[in-house]
Amino acid sequence: MSLPCGTRNYSYATDIAIIRTKTQWVMFIAFLLLIFSFPFYFPRFWLDVMNLIGITIIAIIGLNILVGYCGQLSIGHAGFMAVGAYTTAILTANFQIPFLLALLLSGIAAGLIGLLFGVPSMRVKGFYLAITTIAAQFIIIWIINHWTDVTKGSMGLGVDAASIGPLSFDSEASQYFLIISITALCVLFATNLARSRAGRAFIAVRDNDLAAEVMGINVFSYKLLAFFLGCFFAGIAGSLFAQWRGHITPEDFTFQQSILYIGILIIGGLGTSIGPIIGVVFIRLLEQFVTLLAPLVERSFPDIPSGFATGLSPMVFGLVMVVFLVLEPRGLAHRWNLFKASYRMWPFSY
Amino acid sequence: MEQLIQYTITGLAVGMIYALIALGFALIWKSSRVANLALGQLVLISSWFTYGMLVQARFPIWLGIILTVIFAIFLGWAIERFTLRPLIGQPALSLIAVTLGLGYFLEGIVVVAWPISVAKLPQIFPNEPVYIGSAVISQEYLWAAGISLALFVLLSLFFKYHKMGIAMRATADDQLAVQACAVPINRIFSLSWIFACIVAAIGGVLISSIGGITNALIETGFKSFSVVILGGMDSFLGCMVAGPLIGLLENVGAGYLTAIIGPGIKDLIPFVIIILVMLIKPYGLFGEERIERI
Numbered sequence: 001m002s003l004p005c006g007t008r009n010y011s012y013a014t015d016i017a018i019i020r021t022k023t024q025w026v027m028f029i030a031f032l033l034l035i036f037s038f039p040f041y042f043p044r045f046w047l048d049v050m051n052l053i054g055i056t057i058i059a060i061i062g063l064n065i066l067v068g069y070c071g072q073l074s075i076g077h078a079g080f081m082a083v084g085a086y087t088t089a090i091l092t093a094n095f096q097i098p099f100l101l102a103l104l105l106s107g108i109a110a111g112l113i114g115l116l117f118g119v120p121s122m123r124v125k126g127f128y129l130a131i132t133t134i135a136a137q138f139i140i141i142w143i144i145n146h147w148t149d150v151t152k153g154s155m156g157l158g159v160d161a162a163s164i165g166p167l168s169f170d171s172e173a174s175q176y177f178l179i180i181s182i183t184a185l186c187v188l189f190a191t192n193l194a195r196s197r198a199g200r201a202f203i204a205v206r207d208n209d210l211a212a213e214v215m216g217i218n219v220f221s222y223k224l225l226a227f228f229l230g231c232f233f234a235g236i237a238g239s240l241f242a243q244w245r246g247h248i249t250p251e252d253f254t255f256q257q258s259i260l261y262i263g264i265l266i267i268g269g270l271g272t273s274i275g276p277i278i279g280v281v282f283i284r285l286l287e288q289f290v291t292l293l294a295p296l297v298e299r300s301f302p303d304i305p306s307g308f309a310t311g312l313s314p315m316v317f318g319l320v321m322v323v324f325l326v327l328e329p330r331g332l333a334h335r336w337n338l339f340k341a342s343y344r345m346w347p348f349s350y
Numbered sequence: 351m352e353q354l355i356q357y358t359i360t361g362l363a364v365g366m367i368y369a370l371i372a373l374g375f376a377l378i379w380k381s382s383r384v385a386n387l388a389l390g391q392l393v394l395i396s397s398w399f400t401y402g403m404l405v406q407a408r409f410p411i412w413l414g415i416i417l418t419v420i421f422a423i424f425l426g427w428a429i430e431r432f433t434l435r436p437l438i439g440q441p442a443l444s445l446i447a448v449t450l451g452l453g454y455f456l457e458g459i460v461v462v463a464w465p466i467s468v469a470k471l472p473q474i475f476p477n478e479p480v481y482i483g484s485a486v487i488s489q490e491y492l493w494a495a496g497i498s499l500a501l502f503v504l505l506s507l508f509f510k511y512h513k514m515g516i517a518m519r520a521t522a523d524d525q526l527a528v529q530a531c532a533v534p535i536n537r538i539f540s541l542s543w544i545f546a547c548i549v550a551a552i553g554g555v556l557i558s559s560i561g562g563i564t565n566a567l568i569e570t571g572f573k574s575f576s577v578v579i580l581g582g583m584d585s586f587l588g589c590m591v592a593g594p595l596i597g598l599l600e601n602v603g604a605g606y607l608t609a610i611i612g613p614g615i616k617d618l619i620p621f622v623i624i625i626l627v628m629l630i631k632p633y634g635l636f637g638e639e640r641i642e643r644i
Contacts, residue, residue, distance in 0.1 A: 130446050311462035322451040325440075325447060
């Protein structure tokens with residue numbers, strides 16, 4: 001049911017195309033126009049939220065390659081983001097490297113650090129690997145906190161807004177165009193990666209690594225590739241985050257963030273290309289809703305405990321994560337596919 | 351030399367507490383192959399509950415402790431019943447992620463219920479220090495070490511000889527075969543979570559009576575993962591050996607490396623040990639290596 005009724009494959013080129021029908025092209029172009037015209041009718045506050053959504057989508061796409069496709073659980077993603085963010089901050093401030101190059105180098109730096117912590121995946125998997133990545137998170141943040149000559153520790157570093165040639169992205173709207181363009185490129189890359197030889201190898205490793213090895217897949221090198229790519233995206237996201245936020249501290253990349261990312265991926269749907277996007281949008285909007293809701297509740301019920309506003313968001317988020325795992329482990333992406341199928345079939349049931 | 355003795359004794363005593371928390375982890379892993387990453391949060395919430403009973407409600411200490419244990423029993427039962435049981439048979443990734451979500455949820459509850467974030471428990475153990483040779487150690491550490499040793503012996507005997515303990519080990523080995531022998535595995539999972547929460551609650555009371563209640567308890571939970579990893583996940587003996595070892599390395603290492611590397615090295619050591627163990631001997635000192643088939 002992945003194709004609309006009556007769509008036929010007459011050549012290999014049409015078979016592998018992502019957008020198949022004229023209606024899909026029209027909707028795709030309309031969607032792009034809608035996305036790129038947001039700054040003209042949304043206030044600054046919501047642009048801010050959408051920039052954060054874009055950055056988070058890039059990070060989650062990386063996590064999706066690592067966890068969703070390759071099945072290697074990483075609970076240190078915020079740490080790898082921090083590597084990217086600090087690389088950009090240091091390169092642009094101390095060495096005057098142009099932003100695009102710094103962006104690429106941040107991705108590569110985070111990828112290499114990811115490779116380093118991915119090496120134990122040669123011998124262990126599952127919980128053991130999860131613990132290794134937790135250790136990675138704490139070690140990276142510890143180093144950032146204590147290598148004060150370079151990172152200024154908990155004081156944090158200031159980062160200039162990005163500029164490419166004469167273009168300077170110093171307003172929220174221009175940031176939006178930069179972030180959303182890079183996000184679109186990353187989504188395109190990840191979607192195609194999943195359909196390539198490497199993507200199929202990742203899925204084989206995830207489903208049964210022993211069987212994959214027997215089939216002739218070099219499990220260890222594909223696991224390392226997944227670590228590199230996953231952390232590369234984290235580095236890109238971190239780099240964008242640094243220049244968007246303007247100032248970064250280790251507090252921006254906590255262990256809680258790492259758990260949040262895993263949760264977003266699960267809620268969106270592991271191992272799908274649409275899952276990360278839906279998950280990020282859902283969770284970031286939920287966050288906004290909770291921040292708006294908490295003061296209202298506090299005003300209407302004055303005798304609830306004073307920690308309510310700060311405690312509400314981890315509580316709601318933890319609950320949503322558990323509920324999704326128990327009731328819909330395939331995430332919102334699966335619901336979206338069910339909706340599409342029933343919409344195509346309507347009014348017939350199958 | 352005197353310094354070394356002091357570091358050693360403090361390290362061993364702190365390590366015994368890590369070992370105690372790690373026991374709670376090994377207990378669940380041994381019976382259901384679920385990795386409980388919400389360990390630190392369980393310790394935190396039961397410490398806060400003790401605080402609520404002893405300080406806010408002003409119950410006497412013995413009543414407060416009993417109520418904490420009852421709370422832990424309820425918590426363990428509820429966690430197993432509502433989050434883990436629906437996930438029986440799901441991939442390891444879901445099982446790990448669900449405990450992460452659970453930890454997040456518990457953290458939120460703690461912030462809502464006890465927004466003060468730092469507190470001190472009333473004196474439970476006498477606070478006169480004990481002198482061992484030239485080193486000084488506060489009595490609380492010795493109590494903690496003694497209680498964790500006693501729990502270790504109890505749990506080991508339980509798993510070795512009691513019918514339920516044997517059933518728990520069998521469940522970890524092969525759930526289908528155990529079900530075919532008419533062992534109620536639901537009750538086994540439930541029981542193992544209840545035990546683990548009780549151990550976490552006792553650990554929580556011991557630690558917070560020494561160092562007060564702060565969010566650092568969550569990090570203590572993570573540090574005891576290094577104990578589990580070093581000792582081998584399914585071995586109580588591994589916990590009891592690796593706990594003091596980690597405590598020792600942490601304190602001695604911190605004592606001598608701070609001058610070279612800088613302050614705060616103490617918090618890094620357990621995590622570096624995790625990485626090293628993963629690279630050299632991933633199944634730990636006493637862990638059982640699992641051989642897989644397709």
